[in-house]
Amino acid sequence: MTKKERYEAFVKYFSESYPQPETELQYSNPFELLVAVVLSAQCTDARINKVTPALFRDFPTPEYMASSHFDELFPYIRSVSYPNNKTKHLLALSKKLVEEFNSEIPTTIKELTSLQGVGRKTANVIVSVLYNQPAMAVDTHVFRVSKRLGLVTQTAKTPLEVERQLVKHIPEEYISRAHHWLILHGRYVCLARKPQCEKCEIIHFCKYFEKNKL
Template sequence: MLKKERFKAFVDHFALQMPVAETELAYENPYQLLVAVILSAQCTDKRINMVTPALFRDFPTPELLAATTFDELFHYIRSVSYPNNKTKHLIGMANMLVNDFGGEVPSTVNELVKLPGVGRKTANVITSVVWNQPNMAVDTHVFRVSKRLGLVTQNAKTPLEVEKQLIRHLPKEVIHKAHHWLILHGRYTCLARTPKCDTCSITHLCRYFERNKIQAAKMEGLPPAPKKS
């Protein structure tokens, strides 16, 4: 299967099976999403959604978050990963929002990455989720699944390399959705250690599945199935 055909099959499948693809983080406005995404680094969305209701209730604006103390905020997020660093990041982020951006979440990647705790991945999440910009956030799921499917080359060693390859070949209008397609497929089907290939609906375009099928045939002494072009 040619790369162009593989991307088309990927988009066609998920556009039909998952036309509405959204983040699983609970939020009501850009400020809340920014806080949730900063907290979600190396932590599950489920855990973050348990923490943020009280946090958003007591700190509903950047101004209130900026005015709090480390000890007070730490109490709210102590159950997430790396709570010390994230407490510092949230207070620093809120202060910069208030002082440099008038209390509003900026809408460009270049502006967002200036905020404490915000890297390129987080900035891509915010701009793609809130404003449907054609930006691709590459987390561990996107990195793994895009390689297994054969959407990106195996020699893509960094998230930025994977991001650039995906952006280059995906239709611009679906990039913000494709981010969620890859994440959700990785989270629930294409698991890191034990991918659920037996229930996966896109094995027909998956290079990982094809390689393992050929390897299994060799181990059983059977002639491998002919490779797809």
Template structure:
């Protein structure tokens, strides 16, 4: 299957079967999403959703968070990964948001990355989810699934994966394609043992073709040679 055909099949399948894909992080406004995404780095969405209700109750907006101490924030997020660093980042982010951006979360990816705790992936998430910008956030799921399916080739860094996906995906699908890839990686295309037997898109997957169809051909050759 040619790459352009693989992209066409990918978009066609998920547009039909998961047209409303969205983040599994719970939030009610841009500020809450930004906090949740910062916290979600190297941590599960399930864990973040357990932590954020009390955190948002105590710090309902950037202004209140900007006056907090990292030590206090830590008490609310101590069960997530790297809580000390994230507590410092959250307070620093809130202060800069108030002082440099008037409390308004910027829509530009480069501006977003000026905020403490906000890397390129987080910036792309905010830009695409909040502002519907044609941005592609690449986390471990997106990186793995895009390479396995064959949407990307020789892409050894998240930035390389991002550039290829942005180049070949229709612009109006970039935001939702991010969620398609994440959810597929989270529930089907697992890191250690992908559930290929349950996967509905094996017909377009290079990994499945290499791992299973090639083995099947080899077995048939052995059977034929043995009479």
């Protein structure tokens, strides 16, 4: 099976079997989304959702956050991963938003990644959710599942390589759905150490399944 055929089967799967997820935007403004996504690095959504209500209540805008101090902000996010780093990032990030971006959230990957705590993956999530751009945010799930399926070359070493191959071959209108699906599939089915192939709906075009004949 060629890579081209895998992509055709992949897109066919989305068009027939995977509806557009109802992604209710759970944040009332772009700043909240940015902060939540920065906090999400190496951390589950459930843990983020525990801290965001109080955080956004007391630091609703870049100005409020930029004018606070480490000891004020830290307690709000002490239960997320890497709270020291993220507190520093959020303080520097909010200051930069106020001073260089007129307290608005930038629209380009280049500008977003210039913000502290925002890497390539986070920036892609932002432009995808906030600006409806067909961006593919490559986390460990997307990275692993894409390679297993055979949607990207087995020699791909960096998330950026995987991202470029995926966006090159998946039609724009399916990028968002594909991203959503790859993450859930990686989390619940295509597990890192023990793939649950018996639960998988798309073994008919999976390179990993084909090779290992599970």
